[in-house]
Amino acid sequence: MDNQELIEKIAFNIVQGRVEAEDEGFDEGLEGQPAVTELVNKALETGVDPKAMVIDGLTRAMEIVGEKFEREEYLIPDMLASAECVGIAMDIMSPHLLKAGVESKGKFVIATVAGDLHDIGKNIVSIMIKGAGYEVIDLGADVPTSVIVQAVKENQAPYLGLSALLTTTMRVMQEVIDKLKEEGLRDNVKVLIGGAPTSQAFVDQIGADVHCKDAFEAIDVLKTKAA
Amino acid sequence: MIDRFREGVMVKPYERLDPEQVKWLDQASMSILNDPGIWCYNEKAAELFKTHGAKVWEEKDKHSICWRVSFPDGLIKEAVAQAPSRFVLGARIPENRLLLDAKVPRVYFGTGSEANIWIETQMQEFMSIEDNGIKCKVPRFKELRGNTSLLSRAARLCERLDHLDFFIRPLNIQDPEITPDNHDVNKFFASLNNITKHVQAGLTTIDGLKDVVRMGEIITGSPEALRENPVVSFITCIFKSPLQVVDDTAEKVFAIVEAGLPLVISSSPQGGSSAPIQEAGMVAQINAEILTGITLTQLIKPGFPVLYGSVPVRARLDDLHDLYGCPEFNQYNIDCAQLARFYNIPCYSTAGVGDAKVPGMQAIFEKLFTHLYMAMSGAQYVHYAFGLLDRTNSFCPVQAVLDNEQIGKIKHCLREPNVNPTAIEDMLKTVKKVMASPYRLYARHVRKAMHAGEVSSPYRFEAKGLEDKVLENALEYMDQLEQQPAAHLESAIVEKIFKEVPGILPNLKQTG
Numbered sequence: 001m002d003n004q005e006l007i008e009k010i011a012f013n014i015v016q017g018r019v020e021a022e023d024e025g026f027d028e029g030l031e032g033q034p035a036v037t038e039l040v041n042k043a044l045e046t047g048v049d050p051k052a053m054v055i056d057g058l059t060r061a062m063e064i065v066g067e068k069f070e071r072e073e074y075l076i077p078d079m080l081a082s083a084e085c086v087g088i089a090m091d092i093m094s095p096h097l098l099k100a101g102v103e104s105k106g107k108f109v110i111a112t113v114a115g116d117l118h119d120i121g122k123n124i125v126s127i128m129i130k131g132a133g134y135e136v137i138d139l140g141a142d143v144p145t146s147v148i149v150q151a152v153k154e155n156q157a158p159y160l161g162l163s164a165l166l167t168t169t170m171r172v173m174q175e176v177i178d179k180l181k182e183e184g185l186r187d188n189v190k191v192l193i194g195g196a197p198t199s200q201a202f203v204d205q206i207g208a209d210v211h212c213k214d215a216f217e218a219i220d221v222l223k224t225k226a227a
Numbered sequence: 228m229i230d231r232f233r234e235g236v237m238v239k240p241y242e243r244l245d246p247e248q249v250k251w252l253d254q255a256s257m258s259i260l261n262d263p264g265i266w267c268y269n270e271k272a273a274e275l276f277k278t279h280g281a282k283v284w285e286e287k288d289k290h291s292i293c294w295r296v297s298f299p300d301g302l303i304k305e306a307v308a309q310a311p312s313r314f315v316l317g318a319r320i321p322e323n324r325l326l327l328d329a330k331v332p333r334v335y336f337g338t339g340s341e342a343n344i345w346i347e348t349q350m351q352e353f354m355s356i357e358d359n360g361i362k363c364k365v366p367r368f369k370e371l372r373g374n375t376s377l378l379s380r381a382a383r384l385c386e387r388l389d390h391l392d393f394f395i396r397p398l399n400i401q402d403p404e405i406t407p408d409n410h411d412v413n414k415f416f417a418s419l420n421n422i423t424k425h426v427q428a429g430l431t432t433i434d435g436l437k438d439v440v441r442m443g444e445i446i447t448g449s450p451e452a453l454r455e456n457p458v459v460s461f462i463t464c465i466f467k468s469p470l471q472v473v474d475d476t477a478e479k480v481f482a483i484v485e486a487g488l489p490l491v492i493s494s495s496p497q498g499g500s501s502a503p504i505q506e507a508g509m510v511a512q513i514n515a516e517i518l519t520g521i522t523l524t525q526l527i528k529p530g531f532p533v534l535y536g537s538v539p540v541r542a543r544l545d546d547l548h549d550l551y552g553c554p555e556f557n558q559y560n561i562d563c564a565q566l567a568r569f570y571n572i573p574c575y576s577t578a579g580v581g582d583a584k585v586p587g588m589q590a591i592f593e594k595l596f597t598h599l600y601m602a603m604s605g606a607q608y609v610h611y612a613f614g615l616l617d618r619t620n621s622f623c624p625v626q627a628v629l630d631n632e633q634i635g636k637i638k639h640c641l642r643e644p645n646v647n648p649t650a651i652e653d654m655l656k657t658v659k660k661v662m663a664s665p666y667r668l669y670a671r672h673v674r675k676a677m678h679a680g681e682v683s684s685p686y687r688f689e690a691k692g693l694e695d696k697v698l699e700n701a702l703e704y705m706d707q708l709e710q711q712p713a714a715h716l717e718s719a720i721v722e723k724i725f726k727e728v729p730g731i732l733p734n735l736k737q738t739g
């Protein structure tokens with residue numbers, strides 16, 4: 001298998017949403033065949049250019065996945081499976097990309113705010129954003145305000161995503177924004193918020209930047225509004 | 228028996244009656260058939276019953292001759308035991324055949340009735356008088372008289388409804404050119420030329436039978452092929468409740484049994500007028516009526532394929548019309564499904580009929596009430612399930628589209644549980660895998676089930692905002708379905724039918 005074939009195979013398996021050899025794909029009969037983890041490791045061993053892998057493999061594959069989603073051929077679990085593949089490929093390639101001088105699209109700190117244990121939505125956003133090429137620093141759920149602000153500061157992150165499911169915890173987002181202001185960080189970070197009770201009106205009320213109704217909107221926002 | 232047939236849905240039957248109650252009802256029916264017995268207005272049937280051991284005597288009636296028949300238990304039991312528990316209802320394509328088995332609770336849904344009215348639905352825009360400028364769309368309904376082209380349209384639409392398993396002509400054809408003499412050939416041809424699923428109807432005249440049979444033979448290729456793959460079958464309501472065998476319907480039973488095509492022996496007494504309103508009385512009486520009809524078929528030809536047809540209804544107590552959207556309707560019907568299982572005969576049952584005049588919340592309430600409950604009963608052949616409104620008086624195509632969505636969800640809901648050692652082992656592996664992953668999210672592992680059709684979709688006609696767009700969305704979807712090509716018969720077959728079967732209206736000559 002030459003380098004180009006290997007990259008194409010990685011792209012194919014991302015579209016299929018196969019992280020490891022034992023995973024089933026979208027199509028039948030793929031179980032047992034090498035998947036993204038095995039193929040990326042093999043590509044690095046055989047000296048495939050990691051930059052080419054990102055551009056011709058990962059990015060192209062996610063474009064195909066996006067098109068399939070648009071055509072309603074793929075649903076959310078398919079998108080997530082592919083995004084997870086990209087995230088894992090990026091983790092494996094990360095040291096090699098650094099060496100090759102390839103940077104991520106930017107650091108994105110994400111957390112569910114203090115008092116709120118709900119993290120499904122936050123996790124989906126996290127996977128999708130990582131799959132879109134951002135370096136995601138996921139702090140988890142029920143994260144104290146001080147930890148969130150510290151992570152933004154230490155990573156000099158240009159983006160912060162805050163999530164809350166409860167009407168009682170969404171007000172903590174206000175505390176995070178106030179704390180960012182106190183620390184002199186607010187002007188350097190775009191704050192994206194999401195979660196069932198949040199809205200654009202709430203964004204305006206607490207002084208955040210953007211409301212995202214789902215992971216797709218978050219990616220769109222990163223491409224346009226927050227850029 | 229056959230390897231290709233419609234899947235239906237296999238259910239675990241919900242049984243309302245315990246085995247002792249089933250026996251009590253069986254004994255009550257036998258008791259009714261013994262004393263007072265039945266009033267038979269057909270001499271040939273009375274003779275046949277007499278030949279096989281029934282006590283028969285002439286009864287004085289105001290206008291006609293009538294024979295009272297008192298059955299010994301054994302006659303009914305022995306005859307009913309000869310009816311096959313398993314047979315096939317054919318279709319133009321093998322995948323659409325139905326495999327009926329009294330021992331297997333595989334449930335099929337289809338249309339029913341022969342409504343005079345077709346209800347056309349259109350969304351119209353209205354403006355608020357309170358909040359000027361605000362517009363909304365509201366459904367408006369128009370009644371049309373049933374005719375051959377509307378029946379053809381109904382069949383074409385029903386071909387595209389994936390959860391509809393069989394087609395009983397839902398509309399009466401009332402074109403000016405239609406007479407009793409050509410009614411049968413036109414209703415069967417309008418159906419058969421537009422749908423590849425099983426077609427069933429009552430016979431308007433006995434003379435129509437030979438032409439309908441010939442039509443079926445041409446479609447399937449030969450008389451033998453038609454008996455092997457009966458693309459058509461018939462319904463007879465032999466009893467005028469309470470307990471009176473109708474002369475000309477009995478004649479039709481003789482003719483259909485001789486023709487060798489499957490038959491529904493149906494009875495439809497009304498609790499409160501032509502049967503007791505109480506569950507025990509209604510069910511004992513309808514069961515007695517159906518068993519008598521089945522007995523007649525088996526005395527004519529032992530082993531003849533027959534369905535136990537139960538359509539028990541209740542009277543409204545304000546005007547004595549039928550009342551379908553009520554709990555008693557379900558109770559009567561589920562009891563009958565249990566009795567059919569007791570006698571080992573496939574059950575033709577009833578669901579999806581109500582009192583609502585137009586599609587809307589009442590219609591959905593009434594239909595869901597019976598669709599779900601009767602599917603749970605495990606009755607094999609559930610008619611009236613698509614498009615009926617205003618009891619059995621109207622057929623509304625968009626309602627059939629809504630019913631299709633509802634029945635699809637019910638079929639999914641009642642699927643057999645996929646819980647077995649292999650499934651458990653797979654799931655334990657998945658749990659371990661997910662818990663070892665960074666996000667502990669199961670979404671990726673939904674895919675296999677999702678693509679295999681094991682995961683249901685959201686309600687097809689939902690709206691995104693604070694509005695109800697069910698009818699508007701259903702109409703749009705119906706429009707898409709109706710744009711799809713019709714499943715007409717091949718032109719050579721249509722030509723042959725027009726050549727050999729007299730009386731079919733020229734406007735129905737459409738070919739594939």
